[in-house]
Amino acid sequence: MEISFSTANARYAFGQFDRVSIDNLAFQVEMETEVGYLLRRDDASGLCQQFAHADLARFGQQSRIRVERDYFNPSAASKRLMSSQTSISALTGRPGRRFTKKDLYCQVALGLHAEGLMTFTDTSIKANKAFLLDRVMDIAPDDLPEPGKKFRKSENFAKVPSPRTLRRWLAGLNKFGLIGHLDRVSARGNRGSRLSPSEYALMMEGVRGYMSPDKPTIKTIAEGVKLSFEKENAEREAQGRPKMNAPSRETIRLAVRALDPFLVELKRNGAAAARKKFRPVTTGLSVMRPLERVEIDEWTVDAQTLLESADIYGLFTDEEKHSLGLYFEEHQDPKTGKIKQKKTARWTLTAAICCASRCIVGLVLSRAPNAEAAVQLLQMITTDKGAWVDAVGAHTPWDMHGTPELIVFDGGPAFKSLRFRMAAEDLGVMWEMAMNGVPENRGTIERFFNTCSGDFASRLPGHTFRGIPEKGDGDPEKRAALTLDDLTFALIRWVVEIYHNTEHSGLDNETPVQAWRRLNKLHGVTPPPDSEMMRICFGQEREYRLDKKGITVLGVTYQSEILQTYFRRKNPGAVKVRWHPKDVGAISVLMGEEWCNVPSNDPSLKGVAAQTWLTAVRHVRAGNPKADRLNNAVVREAILAIKARNEVAMAKAGLNLEDWSEDRFKREEMNILASVKFYEPEAPSKTKGELGSELPSVDDLTGEVGDHTEAQAGRKGRNGTSSASSITFEED
Secondary structure, eight states, X not given: OOOOOOOSSOOOOOOTTOEEEETTEEEEEEEEOSSEEEEEESSTTOXXXXXXXXXXXXXHHTTOEEEETTTTSHHHHHHXXXXXXXXXXXXXXXXXXXXXXXXXXXXXXXXXXXXXXXXXXXXXXXXXXXXXXXXXXXXXXXXXXXXXXOOOGGGOTTSOOOHHHHHHHHHHHHHHGGGGGOOOGGGOSOOSOSSOHHHHHHHHHHHGGGSSTTOOOHHHHHHHHHHHHHHHHHHHHHHTOOOOOOOOHHHHHHHHHTSOHHHHHHHHHOHHHHHHHHSOOOSOOOOOSTTSSEEEEEEEOSBOEESOOSSGGGGSOHHHHHHHTOSOEEEEOTTTOOEEEEOEEOOEEEEEEETTXXXXXXXXXXXXXXXXXXXXXXXXXXXXXXXXXXHHTOSSOOOOOOBOSEEEEOSOHHHHSHHHHHHHHHHTOEEEEOOTTOGGGGHHHHHHHHHIIIIIGGGSTTBOOSSHHHHTTOOHHHHOOOOHHHHHHHHHXXXXXXXXXXXXXXXXXXXXXXXXXXXXXXXXXXXXXXXXXXXXXXXXXXXXXXXXXXXXETTEEEOOHHHHHHHHXXXXXXXXXXXXXXXXXXEEEEETXXXXXXXXXXXXXXXXXXXXXXXXHHHHHHHSTTOSEEEHHHHHHHHHHHHHHHHHHHHHHTTBOOOOOHHHHHHHHHHTSTTOEEEOOOOOEEOTTSSSEEOOOHHHHHTOOOOOOHHHHHHHHHHTOOTTTTOXXXXX
């Protein structure tokens, strides 16, 4: 059933002296026509405007019209002079009690007079005083004074007014209506200052000193004003002039309290504190879809941790530990002058939060803020984080991922970097740089960090607290007991199990997980990029030589038919390569103006991280340091062993920043992979005309260097295959 309201038959009437306000714009009634009303603006312009009856009826239904009857009538103007308020219904407190008392006694007196029981003479009013009081108290409101307080006579219903006062109340009621009961008691007294202009100016000169970053107290200001008056009076006495009257301490205190509160906060505590205290709070962000707005920022974890690790980091070299921040910092003891090693440190957490659901969609730990941490965080937003949950044994899924629509960050160097902004542009993500020094523009992530400081960091040994007064005499460095592995474990468990499952007041007491499930089911999210786009957006770009063997990156050879076709026709020499440290199974090569996907010759490397690959190569080479040829089968077994033994540690390690700078890349290729070639072991082959199979040499199985004899060459010839004819190309 449809409900509609017709304005065809509606017609409003306005009086000659009425003031009509439409959308807070005041008008006077000029004239009425058959079509509508001609209204004149109630200002100096005097412009007239025509309003049709149908338009006025629509405005009335929308509550956009306000009519003040007889506003321009002289008698109504005299009534307005008696009250500073526009509505007597808003009277409260003492003015309301006085108004109610006057009206009750007037109504009871008029009732007794109508019944013929009382006249308005002094004798009759005094004779009916008890009768008048009984009737008033029967209908008086139950408004008793607070314990220890007494009402004034003018506010106490039990105090019967004198005959003259009652007649004055009745006269005001008869002449002005209910407005006649209003009084000017609140305006009584001398509101002006007893100080002369010169005395007031001298006092205010000292009072304004209260607005200072030194934050003086009112007592200090009062003493300073007193000294100023004493100095001025001494000079006046020497000149034979009259002395000034010094203000009292209460006068000075009232003058200080009368200062502009915003200016006081601004001068004493700074612009940020004043903005935080006085900035109006509105509805806030209006976001409905998950990942519609993602805020990212950095926070120094309020906990000291040990600069060591026991899990997969035990497999790292000293240089890799240094790149990850797991190294002891040397510093000089100011007391003894000796060089000591600092074994504890604080980490920087770079986090991303979905403003619609309040879910954390990305976390990266690093020793200091940097652009790579920001890029890794952006990549983590698009990644399902189930591996991290499994690594710490959490029960709540952490599958919040997708391509965000808008990312908001401050003007920090990490987020202003060209690498981060280019990655966001390639993903098709809009980004917005909020104003520096205004954390309210990123209030969601700032509130999360506040929760981290109060709830997460307080659970950790080595908590540094938020400030010196809160820390007291505690020494966080001495109480530090967590390693980086412990911190990573605790952080993931707290975010996934506690924060995501805690009712949030900003979500109407819904948990972030519940909000994500509801919004994701309703709106969905943009899917993450494919593997090739991940390499282009987040990978490392370098130039490599292209030859007939393909391209070799960190000892891994990449080859494809498209790559060799490009080599034969263009012979470019060096090409640009995009390589992702999370997956060495394929690379992206820039051929002309198009990026092409090139898989590794070893299909088993698909999805293998570069760190796992280097660790496996290092372990295989450690068993035979003099070998310059490494067996791929042995390396694959080492990769599987590392994954099986350190799978949990590797997943947690993914939360920490990986350093794949140009220096480290060159160092790895020089130290680990220099002069090393990888080969596939030969499978046992059937010997023609003989019984059994011919096994590969021991050198091939162990990876040691062996002499290529003529027999080996002949064996290859008998098999009828060569290195050139056995190449097959397979697209990933």
